[in-house]
Amino acid sequence: MPAPTPFQPKGSVCIVTGGANGIGLALARTLKAAGAAHVALADLDETALAEAAVEIGGLTFPIDVADFAAVSDMVEAVEEAAGPVGLFCANAGIGIADPDPADASSAPLDAFESCFRVNCIAHIVAAKVMMSRYLRQGGGWFLNTVSAAGLLSQIGSAPYSVSKHAAIGFAESLAYTGRDSGVGVTALCPQAVRTAMIGENPEEELKGGADVDGILEPEEVAAAALEGLTEGRFLVTPHPHVRGYMQAKAADYDRWIGGMAKLRRSVM
């Protein structure tokens, strides 16, 4: 079976969750600039969503993207207004720090649950709503914003790390099950990106941890995502070092754990 036809932005109808800020807003801008006919945005941040709506011009939905009924209603409304959706960007995400950086179990259980809900369950919700439509349409694409933390780890936030590992696992399943039906998946896995998620003064706050390979601008990450989508690629790693780290982790897991312990000691 041939691989799914790569996503073509021109004339497409797209949905971007977490689209009011950061990487999501940059994705919406990039898709519009590449010729998308309609880019709808979903976000809980109603003030930023209203501002983004003026700029992007598509429908906006102040919804919780892990809520199946709300996402289902959103997709129906977008289809009615603009036609079949060709790209669903499951991008909204949250991070919660470990209260004790020397104890990966120190965050309250509800912090783990919240991270799983937004960072992974919302991707499953998107797929539950979109898959039957994509199968009827003969194809479609998901852009799932994961993180390098899902491939490697995130020092200082176990809830984030484990929810992003789950998200990459779901993206893999979605990609190999959908492949023969023309459904494509791109997993976007950056390291640090200059958004509200990493704080106002990330160079100081991250202290050589997550920013060890530099902080990218959201626009650079969105451009890398679009390139991956239009080339029909699964994994997009805007920070080039990430692939080498994955290889080192796979080659010698014990050595990698030792290296992470050393890095944690140096940044915490």
Ligand SMILES: NC(=O)c1ccc[n+]([C@@H]2O[C@H](COP(=O)([O-])OP(=O)(O)OC[C@H]3O[C@@H](n4cnc5c(N)ncnc54)[C@H](O)[C@@H]3O)[C@@H](O)[C@H]2O)c1
């Ligand atoms: N900034 C980074 O360094 C970085 C690195 C790797 C991956 N990511 C991922 O990129 C994605 C976008 O994050 P960002 O950096 O742009 O952060 P951001 O905080 O600027 O944007 C995240 C957006 O998601 C929205 N959101 C959160 N929970 C939601 C919910 N339940 N329903 C609807 N909207 C919700 C927020 O309101 C916000 O607008 C996330 O999945 C994040 O994990 C970020």
